[in-house]
Amino acid sequence: MRDLRLNEIISKCGSVSEAYKNQDARKLIYVSQDNGVLSGVDLVARIIKIYRNYGYKTQVIASSIRNARQVREVAEVGADITTLPFEVILRWLGITKRWEECRTSFLM
Secondary structure: OHHHHHHHHHHOOOOHHHHHHOHHHHHHHHHHOOOOOOOHHHHHHHHHHHHHHOOOOOOOEEOOOOOHHHHHHHHHHOOOEEOOOHHHHHHHHOOHHHHHHHHHHHHO
16 A cells, blocks of 8 residues: 555656655655664675675674574675674584584583
């Protein structure tokens, strides 16, 4: 419903700048946006995009990665370095059970 209303408003505008200045469109866009909180992966992706757009030669660190899904996602967006707990590395590699077996055999 909101998208249809927004399309209707924008189609009546003669130019992009006119659509941007339209208060009804701005209200609809503002309501549809989130509260500004990004996931860590989204933030890393935006940072990488900015650095690449402007040609900065830098490495981006994705820190505090909490699960195997985030490891995959930050790798996909192009993070150069990632910090994560050892347990996440094990889960990411899929060897958690074997590690537990090794650790219990050492304790015996």
